[in-house]
Amino acid sequence: xxxxxxxxxxxxxxxxxxxxxxxxxxxxxxxxxxxxxxxxxxxxxxxxxxxxxxxxxxxxxxxxxxxxxxxxxxxxxxxxxxxxxxxxxxxxxxxxxxxxxxxxxxxxxxxxxxxxxxxxxxxxxxxxxxxxxxxxxxxxxxxxxxxxxxxxxxxxxxxxxxxxxxxxxxxxxxxxxxxxxxxxxxxxxxxxxxxxxxxxxxxxxxxxxxxxxxxxxxx
Numbered sequence: 001x002x003x004x005x006x007x008x009x010x011x012x013x014x015x016x017x018x019x020x021x022x023x024x025x026x027x028x029x030x031x032x033x034x035x036x037x038x039x040x041x042x043x044x045x046x047x048x049x050x051x052x053x054x055x056x057x058x059x060x061x062x063x064x065x066x067x068x069x070x071x072x073x074x075x076x077x078x079x080x081x082x083x084x085x086x087x088x089x090x091x092x093x094x095x096x097x098x099x100x101x102x103x104x105x106x107x108x109x110x111x112x113x114x115x116x117x118x119x120x121x122x123x124x125x126x127x128x129x130x131x132x133x134x135x136x137x138x139x140x141x142x143x144x145x146x147x148x149x150x151x152x153x154x155x156x157x158x159x160x161x162x163x164x165x166x167x168x169x170x171x172x173x174x175x176x177x178x179x180x181x182x183x184x185x186x187x188x189x190x191x192x193x194x195x196x197x198x199x200x201x202x203x204x205x206x207x208x209x210x211x212x213x214x215x216x217x218x219x
Contacts (some may be wrong), residue, residue, distance in 0.1 A: 003218075007046070008042060008046040008048040009045075009049040009050050009053075010118045011046075012040060012042060012046045012047055012049075012050040013024060013049075013050035013054060016036060016041060016051070016054060017054060017057075017059065018164075018170050019057075019072070020054070020059050020060075020069055020071050021072065021161065021162060021164040021165055022168075023071075023165050024073055025069045026069060027069055027070065027071045027073075028068060028069060029068070029069045029070075030063075030065055030066045030067065030068055031051065031060065031066070031068075031069060032067065032069050033048055033051065034036065035122075036050075036051070036218040050075075051067055051102050053087045055067065058070060058071075059071060059125075060165070061193045065175040071165075072165065072166070073161070076162070077163055077166050077214065078105070078161065078164055078180050078215065079208065080159045081211035081214070082209060082211075083155075083159060084159060084160075085088060085204060085208065085211075086123055086204055087152060087155055087156060088140075088143075088156060088172065088192050088207060089200035089201075089203045089204045089207075090200070090201075091143060091144055091147040091149065091152045091153070091156060092143055092147070092154060092187065092190075092191075092199045092200055092202075092203040093196040093197075093199060093200045094147035094148050094149055094152065095143045095146050095147040095148075095191060095199070096190065096191050096194050096195060096196045096199045097148070097189055097194065098146060098147065098192075098197060103142060103146045104188075104191060104192060106142055107139060107142050107143070107188055107191065108188060110135050110138040110139040110142060110184075111135075111139060111181060111184050111185060111188060113131075113135045114132055114135040114136060114139070114177075114180075114181050114184065115137065115181055117132045118132055118174065118177050118178065118181060121134055121174060121177070122174055127151075127172065128191060129168050129171050129172040130168060131212050132171040133167050133168040133171055136171065136180065136184075137160065137161075137164075137167075139184055139214055140156075140160055141157065141160070143187075143191075144156045144157055156199070163180075166214050166217070167210075168199065168212055169214070169217050170210065170214050171216055173213070173217070176210075176213045178208075180206070180210065183202065183205065183206040184206070186202045186206075187199055187206065190202055
């Protein structure tokens with residue numbers, strides 16, 4: 001089995017990217033090598049490489065004053081949903097054809113954990129949106145990784161990741177979180193039945209409902 005070497009620059013990029021996508025670094029905020037290297041307690045070389053990659057990912061842009069956080073705009077997010085509405089049902093169809101019993105069990109567990117954290121969120125009147133969002137991420141990533149297509153997986157994984165802040169805001173709403181979990185259960189049942197047509201239809205509905213909710217949600 002091949003193992004990808006994770007460099008320090010990779011780790012630094014992942015951390016900065018997470019902080020941008022979660023909203024820790026706000027749109028318009030200026031970032032520089034010295035500040036990041038001090039925050040992360042690393043040398044400036046891996047930070048320089050990480051910032052260069054994030055510039056290529058369009059999460060940062062160059063200005064006269066330095067690198068400015070662009071992040072993900074609402075317009076970007078709506079475009080991501082439109083792309084997903086075309087591509088993700090295709091991945092779900094392929095997944096219904098290719099998925100193993102072991103992978104189905106992992107998807108079932110991801111949904112069960114979503115239900116567990118939503119129950120805690122309701123009973124404790126607390127915010128478990130980060131946990132619910134992480135379970136949602138795992139659910140979708142398992143479908144991408146088990147669809148049997150690297151092209152579909154490589155298209156969908158980065159898009160889903162870039163929508164982090166908006167997806168988290170969405171699942172703070174107990175009503176939308178419940179709907180989302182119900183839709184995940186429908187997708188799971190279609191996968192169990194290996195019903196390619198049904199799983200594509202439910203996935204399309206799931207994405208449309210998520211887009212409709214996020215479009216009117218304050219982030």
